[in-house]
Amino acid sequence: MIHAVPIRILVVDDSAYNRRTITRILEEIPGVSVVGYAVNGEEGLRKVADLKPDLITLDLEMPRIDGFTFLRIVMQKQPTPIIVVSSRAEGENVFKALELGAVDFVAKPTARSDDQLFNIREDLVRKVLFCARTDMGKIVRRTVAASGSRAAQRAVLPRTSDLPALGPARLVVIGASTGGPPAVQNILSAIKADVPLMFAVSQHMPAGFTRAFAERLNKFCELEVLEARTGDKMQPGRVLVAPGGHNLIFRRRGGEILAQVVDPGPGQIYLPSVDAMFTSAAELGNVSLIGVVLTGMGNDGAEGVRKIKQVGGQVIAEDEESCVVFGMPKEAIATGKVDSVLPLDGIGAEVLRRGLA
The missing domain is CATH 3.40.50.2300 (Response regulator)
Structure with missing residues (x-):
């Protein structure tokens, strides 16, 4: 370019x-x-x-x-x-x-x-x-609105403590790049700890920074947020963050879903790979799956969106107006497989609406 x-x-x-x-x-x-x-x-x-x-x-x-x-x-x-x-x-x-x-x-x-x-x-x-x-107008608007919008979201999101047991495991996989850390925090900080959903995040980031990212999310969220390690269990109310420079995929052990941290494949530019995480989630079987594609450069996640839809999952993408970079969501939307295109402040509520339906 x-x-x-x-x-x-x-x-x-x-x-x-x-x-x-x-x-x-x-x-x-x-x-x-x-x-x-x-x-x-x-x-x-x-x-x-x-x-x-x-x-x-x-x-x-x-x-x-x-x-x-x-x-x-x-x-x-x-x-x-x-x-x-x-x-x-x-x-x-x-x-x-x-x-x-x-x-x-x-x-x-x-x-x-x-x-x-x-x-x-x-x-x-x-x-x-x-x-x-x-577009610095977007950055300024997001910065000014960040704290107020999180409080407003928490006030309107449904309570989940009295929900009945939900059949198959319910997994939300989130991918982001440029502009992603505040966007991911915006979504996760609006969700209560008793939610019966499991979360995983692949945020493009170099090695050595994702632990601090996970610790910061954990500080500002009711959910438990951890940098993923091989063998970590996916659990309701827990968020696993893919380690920088590596990929997060999943495997089954009996009735459990476990995290597996693996080295990138040849030619992978964007790491951790959203496509690798989405594709692995789609291959689990017997999982109610939601993919979320947030702001970021490139087309990472587009192929994974197709995989999620092939197994009956649902996909949400951030809209152009709220994206810092409308690359990843644009490519996801272009697949024709995205169910909802929403501004950032509406995504947390939509995740719960779809995940708890």
Whole structure:
């Protein structure tokens, strides 16, 4: 993807090594121009005002004005797509930044070697090209509305504690990419712990960040949320999150459904793979299945949607208006197999309506 109009990028990072590494990668992308850099948040704010970049890469831990304050000010005064550059140790901070309006994140270079440069290049290039033209109006609206909408959803979702036993196991599988972490949190935080549904999530994310993602979801949700490990049991009221860089699939052991964490197949670009999780869920048999496709780049999930429908499952996709990137839902909808297309704030209630019918 080469943009007709050059993408002008500002690099904000107090590490000289990181600035050089990121700039070197970005300047190799056709149609991309690094128009400046800043060594702290204070300088970054001045450069944003002066240069008006199309996209910013942002370190969170900086002197004077940190990344969170920088994010808040930019989102209020000059909303601009921001990709956070973060280490694994800062996982919790990454998800806070995404809630504040950052579009996506990439792993920070951790060693002064060309190997590290190559390790982050593909991820950074792909996300820059997709995120640079993000509709920031959507990001701002989602950020402002997030806390209020979760409270409102919880107030209207049906109570589940008095429901009768439900025949076959009921499994909800959720796939997301760019813009996904706040979207997944929006849905799961609106569902009560006594719901007789099992949940699994494949969110495109590098290795080392999904444990912090699961821990953050667990903090804000009544449901039990865990990073999946091989052998974990799928249980009502529990959410298993696929580990970054791997795939989450399922197997049966007697009457139980167990998680299995496996290495990616050859040529798989998007990990954890939504298609792999959806397809495996469809192969379980004797399961009432709902697939949910949320915001994200690419077509991951489309083939899995077909598999879910082949076994009588149901599929919900996020609509274009609420998506940060309308790639994955668009491809899912194009299969002709999606049952409902809804704004993000309506998906939690629809999952329960269909799952408890």
